[in-house]
Amino acid sequence: MVDVAMVGAGQTKFGNHTLGLKGMWAEAIENAIQSVDHGFQPSDVDEAFIGSIAFGGSQLGNTAALLTEHSGMEGVSVRRVENACASSGFALRDAWMAIKSGQADVVVAGGIEKMNDLSASRKRYWLGVSGDTEWERLAGLTFPGTYALTARRYFHEFDSTHDDLVHVSVKNHMHGYENEVAHLRKQVSFEKAQSGFMVADPLTLYDCCPTSDGASAVILVADHLAHKFTDTPVWVKGSGAGSDHLALHDRPSITQLRATQSAAAKAYTTAGLTAQDIDLAEVHDCFTIAEVLATEDLGFAGRGMGGRFAREGEGRRNEGEVTINASGGLKSKGHPLGATGSGQAVEVFKQLRHQVESQRQVRDAEIGLTHNVGGSGATCAVHIFGRER
Amino acid sequence: MCSAYLWKGALILMQTVYNNNGNFACSQYGEEWAGPDGDRITLAIALLKQLPSGSVNINSFESRLDFPTSVGIQELIEASTNWTISEDSESYLHGHSDSYLVAVTSSSEEPNWPAFSPNMNKTESQQELIDQWSKEVQGVSQGAYVSQAQHIVASSSRLGLKAQNDHGTMVWPPRQLNSEGARIESSTNTLSEPATILTWTRLSSAGAPSEFSGRAPLLDGVSTVLVAFEEGPKGVFMLADDEHEAPEIDGKVRFEVRRLYGQDGMMHYGLKAVLCQS
Numbered sequence: 034m035v036d037v038a039m040v041g042a043g044q045t046k047f048g049n050h051t052l053g054l055k056g057m058w059a060e061a062i063e064n065a066i067q068s069v070d071h072g073f074q075p076s077d078v079d080e081a082f083i084g085s086i087a088f089g090g091s092q093l094g095n096t097a098a099l100l101t102e103h104s105g106m107e108g109v110s111v112r113r114v115e116n117a118c119a120s121s122g123f124a125l126r127d128a129w130m131a132i133k134s135g136q137a138d139v140v141v142a143g144g145i146e147k148m149n150d151l152s153a154s155r156k157r158y159w160l161g162v163s164g165d166t167e168w169e170r171l172a173g174l175t176f177p178g179t180y181a182l183t184a185r186r187y188f189h190e191f192d193s194t195h196d197d198l199v200h201v202s203v204k205n206h207m208h209g210y211e212n213e214v215a216h217l218r219k220q221v222s223f224e225k226a227q228s229g230f231m232v233a234d235p236l237t238l239y240d241c242c243p244t245s246d247g248a249s250a251v252i253l254v255a256d257h258l259a260h261k262f263t264d265t266p267v268w269v270k271g272s273g274a275g276s277d278h279l280a281l282h283d284r285p286s287i288t289q290l291r292a293t294q295s296a297a298a299k300a301y302t303t304a305g306l307t308a309q310d311i312d313l314a315e316v317h318d319c320f321t322i323a324e325v326l327a328t329e330d331l332g333f334a335g336r337g338m339g340g341r342f343a344r345e346g347e348g349r350r351n352e353g354e355v356t357i358n359a360s361g362g363l364k365s366k367g368h369p370l371g372a373t374g375s376g377q378a379v380e381v382f383k384q385l386r387h388q389v390e391s392q393r394q395v396r397d398a399e400i401g402l403t404h405n406v407g408g409s410g411a412t413c414a415v416h417i418f419g420r421e422r
Numbered sequence: 423m424c425s426a427y428l429w430k431g432a433l434i435l436m437q438t439v440y441n442n443n444g445n446f447a448c449s450q451y452g453e454e455w456a457g458p459d460g461d462r463i464t465l466a467i468a469l470l471k472q473l474p475s476g477s478v479n480i481n482s483f484e485s486r487l488d489f490p491t492s493v494g495i496q497e498l499i500e501a502s503t504n505w506t507i508s509e510d511s512e513s514y515l516h517g518h519s520d521s522y523l524v525a526v527t528s529s530s531e532e533p534n535w536p537a538f539s540p541n542m543n544k545t546e547s548q549q550e551l552i553d554q555w556s557k558e559v560q561g562v563s564q565g566a567y568v569s570q571a572q573h574i575v576a577s578s579s580r581l582g583l584k585a586q587n588d589h590g591t592m593v594w595p596p597r598q599l600n601s602e603g604a605r606i607e608s609s610t611n612t613l614s615e616p617a618t619i620l621t622w623t624r625l626s627s628a629g630a631p632s633e634f635s636g637r638a639p640l641l642d643g644v645s646t647v648l649v650a651f652e653e654g655p656k657g658v659f660m661l662a663d664d665e666h667e668a669p670e671i672d673g674k675v676r677f678e679v680r681r682l683y684g685q686d687g688m689m690h691y692g693l694k695a696v697l698c699q700s
Binding site: 161166171172186280 | 635692
C-alpha cells in the first residue's frame with residue numbers, strides 16, 4: 034500500500050489576528066509552501082481538506098472553497114471538515130486516507146478559526162456549540178464545566194489533586210514561552226497558577242486554554258513523489274480515529290476518553306509502534322485535566338497515574354521518556370479550534386526535522402504523535418509521524 | 423381554620439384552608455416573588471405533587487402566566503405529576519392575578535387568598551432577576567438551539583424522568599436506535615429519586631453558557647451536578663436552591679420543575695436538582 038509523506042508544513046502565529054479568514058489561510062499556505070525544500074506550486078494539489086467550526090458564522094457554508102480560491106488553489110476538489118476542536122485532526126486523517134486509497138497523490142490538510150473578532154456574548158455562544166445542546170448545555174454546561182466535572186471526579190477516584198493540574202499548566206507555559214508562534218508566551222509560577230480566578234470549580238483560569246485565531250496547513254504526498262519535494266520527508270506512519278457518546282452522562286466513565294483509546298490503538302497498530310516508541314507528543318490540553326487523561330489514554334502513564342506523571346515532571350522537555358506538548362500545547366501555544374490538529378502536525382514536522390528554535394528542540398526526536406480531541410471527547414484523531422519510512 | 427407548613431424543607435410554603443375547601447401555596451420568599459427560577463407554574467406543579475393525585479381543571483389558571491411556554495400547561499402538569507387535566511373535574515387550579523400564590527380548590531370561583539409569612543428574605547437581586555427573565559425571553563438564539571418541537575417530544579423525559587426500556591436496560595435521556603439497529607420503545611419507566619451525585623461544578627458567570635449569561639452574574643454563578651440514578655442512567659442537571667449549601671460527591675438530590683431559560687418569546691421548563699437535607 035502507498036506510504037504517505039509530509040513534505041511541507043506551515044502556520045500563522047496563534048493569537049489575536051487583524052487578518053481575516055482569507056488572510057490567515059493564505060499566510061499558513063504560504064508558509065507551508067515555503068517549507069517545501071525543492072519547490073511547490075498550489076497547482077500541484079489534487080485534494081484539500083480544511084478543518085473549521087466556522088466560528089462566529091461569518092462564512093458558514095462553502096468555507097473551504099472560499100479559502101482555496103484565495104490561496105491559489107482554484108479548481109481543487111475541496112471540502113470543510115467539521116468535528117469540533119478535532120476538525121483538522123480529521124482533515125489530516127481524510128488526507129492520509131485519500132492518498133492511501135490511491136485516489137490522490139498530493140493533498141493539503143489544514144484548519145482555520147477566527148475567534149477574537151466577535152462580541153463577548155457571541156463568542157460565549159459559539160464556545161458552547163459542540164457539546165450536547167439539549168441535555169448538557171441547557172443544564173448550564175460549557176466545556177469548562179464538563180472538564181471541571183471530569184477533574185473533580187478524577188480527584189475523587191485517584192491519588193490526585195488540583196496541584197497536579199497546576200504542574201501541567203506551568204510546564205506548558207514554560208514550553209510555549211520560547212515558541213515564536215505561541216499565543217501566550219509567558220512563564221507562570223506554580224503559586225500564580227495555583228491561585229487563578231475560578232472559572233469552573235475546581236478549574237481556574239490557568240487550567241483553561243485561550244481562545245485564539247489561527248490557521249495551519251500541511252502538505253502530504255504519496256511515497257513516489259516524496260523525494261521530488263524534499264530530501265527529508267516526515268512519514269505519516271500511523272493514523273487512527275475514534276468516537277464516543279457526545280454527552281458525559283452517556284459514557285461508562287468520565288475519567289477516561291474511549292475515543293482517544295480507540296484512536297491511539299488504531300494509530301499504534303498501523304504504525305507498528307507502541308507508546309514507548311514516542312519521543313514527543315502534542316496532546317489536546319484544552320484544559321489541564323485533559324492532558325492528564327491523555328497521558329493515560331495514549332499509554333504514557335498507567336490508569337490513574339496521569340496526575341503523578343504530571344507531578345513528577347515526566348512530560349517536561351528532555352526530562353522524561355516522552356516530551357508532552359513541546360510547543361506549549363493548547364494551553365500556551367493556543368487553541369484556534371479548527372486549526373489546532375494540523376497545527377500539532379506542523380510542530381511535529383519541525384521537531385522531527387530539527388527546525389524549531391534550538392532551545393525548544395526535543396533531543397534525538399525520531400517519532401512524534403499528535404492527539405486531537407473534539408469537544409469533551411466525542412471525537413478523536415491520533416497520528417504518528419517518523420523520520421524513517 | 424388552616425395549617426401551614428414547609429414542604430420538603432425549603433421549596434414552598436403550603437396552607438390547607440378547610441373552610442375554603444382548598445390548598446394554597448406560595449414560595450418560601452412569600453407572595454411577591456417565586457424565587458430565582460420559580461413562578462406560578464412551578465408552584466402549581468409543586469403543590470399538585472404534594473396532594474393526592476386526581477384530575478384538575480386549569481381553565482382559570484392558564485390566563486395567569488408570566489410568559490408563553492414552549493410546552494403547553496396541560497403537558498407540563500401531566501408530564502411532571504400524576505395529575506390529569508380535565509374540564510369536567512371538580513378540582514380547580516387557580517393562580518393569583520398579582521401575587522405568586524396558587525391554589526387547588528373545589529370551586530371554579532376565585533378563592534379568598536390567605537396570607538403567608540415568608541421564611542426567606544428578599545434578595546438584593548430580586549428585581550434584577552425578574553427583569554432579566556423578561557429580557558431573556560425576548561432574546562433569540564444566535565444559531566443552534568433546542569426547538570419547541572424538541573421540548574415537546576422529550577417532555578416526559580425532561581419533566582417526568584421517564585426512561586426507555588431497552589431489553590431490560592433503562593435508557594435516559596431518550597435514544598432512537600439501539601446497538602442492534604432496532605428502535606427503542608418510547609419512554610414508560612420512571613427513574614426513581616433521589617439520585618446520587620457523581621461530581622459537580624460551579625461555573626462563574628464567565629464560564630456559563632450564553633443562555634445563562636444574564637442571570638449567572640446575579641446568582642454568583644450556576645452549579646451543575648452529574649448524577650447517577652438507581653436504575654443505571656446518569657444525567658446532568660442544574661442545581662436549584664443551593665444558595666446556602668454546596669453539593670458533595672455521593673450526596674443525594676431530588677428533582678423539581680423550574681424555569682430553565684427563556685428564548686424566542688417562550689419560557690422553557692425542566693427538572694433541576696435540589697440537594698436533599700442531610
